Amino acid sequence: MTVSTTEPELVTRTDNDGSVTLTMNNPKRRNALSGAMMTALKDAFDKIAKETTVRCVILAAEGPVFCAGHDLKEMNGITECDQHASLFTQCSDLMMTIVSLPQPVIARVRGMATAAGCQLVASCDLAVAANSAKFATPGVNIGLFCSTPMVALSRNIARKHAMRMLLTGDPINAETAFSMGLVSDVVGDEELEEHTNALAARIAARSGMTVRLGKQAFYKQLEMPLSQAYSYASDVMTANMQKHDAREGIGAFIEKRHPSWRHE
Structure with missing residues (x-):
């Protein structure tokens, strides 16, 4: 097994026999999707898209939070409308990159995945959640409706489930996310890595x-x-x-x- 680094401070890459694990590595900021984090992720996915030896990708995160969504401090520090538009366009481009990537992408989720972090999970082809995982689109609580996360969410779960998440901002647990179709597997926290790696290996073993x-x-x-x-x-x-x-x-x-x- 070889280990290399894409953006050492933000995204790490581990290669293992036909599969790659990309790990968001900014736990102090709850792996928020800052402009820099989104750039690092997109660069990593763009590189993988050209690698025919890679047949499956796992998207994981360091720390107790999978992804807290957009970096609100960064967003609040922006005053120009075109800068906000550029940030949201960058996020949409990242999600489309995952969907259009030739290889399947499996989200490996431990802890919270909120707002654009929930969008990130919904944009992956499969998602394995630990029992402790929770998901939410809480933008309505701070006056900013989760409109772009809504796009991915509404393409994964039934309308009324999506609207309940979007209108209340209430978090759901892993079992509820599974019953809604937001995640494909739920396992014990101690089994999360092994289960996800085994799933990736099964896919990588196919043509x-x-x-x-x-x-x-x-x-x-x-x-x-x-x-x-x-x-x-x-x-x-x-x-x-x-x-x-x-x-x-x-x-x-x-x-x-x-x-x-x-x-x-």
Whole structure:
């Protein structure tokens, strides 16, 4: 296993056999999404997007808080409208980077994930939460409705669940987040790292080509009318069938052997 650093003071990177863990590393500021933190994360994801040897990404955090959302001190220190617009655009770009990343991203959540931190979890493809994790969109409590977190939240959970979180600001626990569909797994705090690593390893063991193609298709078809989605998905499967790994995987299944992926 090799360990390298993207932005030592903010984001660290650990590589492990086809998967990468990016860790937000500013616990003193509760891993808030300052401009610098968002830049560090986006730079790390942009680099990973070009690395075909990486087949899964874990997004984690140091300290007792996963992510407290935007850095309110930084936001309050900005007076110009265009500066606020630039900060929110930067946040939206980061979330879109995660969604459009070729590799699946798993959020590994311990502690609180609030506002844009909850948005960060919702933007990941999967999320594993410790029992102690909590989630909230509390902007309404300080006069700033969580409008951009609402975009990711409303695409993960039912409307009335989303509106309850947005209108009250009340936190929900990990089990409630699971029942709503905000997270995919809930485990004991002591099992969080092992469980998430095992999940990433299972994904990384699949054909990288198939996973990349499937993730892209999943998000594209979601925005289409039903008949268009089926037409598009049929085209994707047709293209998929022409790939080496599809032929290898089907052949291996028929021959009752393990496939030998080329990730192409």
